Amino acid sequence: MPHPIRIHGFPLSGHTHRVELFASLAGIAHETITVDLAAGEHKQPPFLALNPAGQVPVIEDGGDVITDSNAILVYLARKYAPAWLPSDPLLEAEVQKFLTLAAGEIAFGPAAARLITVFNAPLDAEACKTVAARVLGKLDAHMDGRSFLVGDAPTIADAAAYAYLAHAPEGGISLDPYPNVRALLTNIEGLKGFKPMPVTRVGLAA
Structure with a gap:
């Protein structure tokens, strides 16, 4: 994995946590980018370019962008930690x-x-x-x-x-x-x- 997965999320979001938790448990290199939901950052153009639905979490894996926390879990397990699926x-x-x-x-x-x-x-x-x-x-x-x-x-x-x-x-x-x-x-x-x-x-x- 040339670059760590980038996880865009919010610390108090359980949907974000499930992705961060799994990445940590599975030993998948990642970095977290906090999206300020209180300030409406998830509804601004830069974030909407990643996820038009305006929801966290979103991950970037190289040039690939994956949205929806459960879809992200399936993707990460299939690609990096198959024992978890x-x-x-x-x-x-x-x-x-x-x-x-x-x-x-x-x-x-x-x-x-x-x-x-x-x-x-x-x-x-x-x-x-x-x-x-x-x-x-x-x-x-x-x-x-x-x-x-x-x-x-x-x-x-x-x-x-x-x-x-x-x-x-x-x-x-x-x-x-x-x-x-x-x-x-x-x-x-x-x-x-x-x-x-x-x-x-x-x-x-x-």
Whole structure:
């Protein structure tokens, strides 16, 4: 890899964190470029030239630009860390299922609840908590007797799910009823190269 991957993102974004976390866990050389969301930098022409959707994260790999956090995870794993994306069709399908879960119920549940308390997002808190309870219950049952989400080793599915599960309490979502989810988070945190996402104070407007 002649040049490190450039990751354009925001430190308090779980979508950004999943890419930074995976790059760190997989030992992929990278540098991070902070995009000032509070100042609207993601809606300015220089950033929109990278991602017309105006969303973080975005990576640059040489002359290639990849957007969407889960797509970035798949790209990085395929190109630089294939052990993190199983080649077995059944296991790969399981990984894809959890990437969808991360973009769906995890995003609309614990992640959205955190957007309300941390960033004052105008969302329905009770609806977010209902979705969060459903997905956390589902994950806790799935994790019974398992160390990681798919198979016997960590995959990009774990990187995709980690931040918004670990930071669910910032959105008023307790993880106390979900011991298997908490064990998963502990296992991910114990991996070599683990990088935490900063903890934010509830009520912080950003």
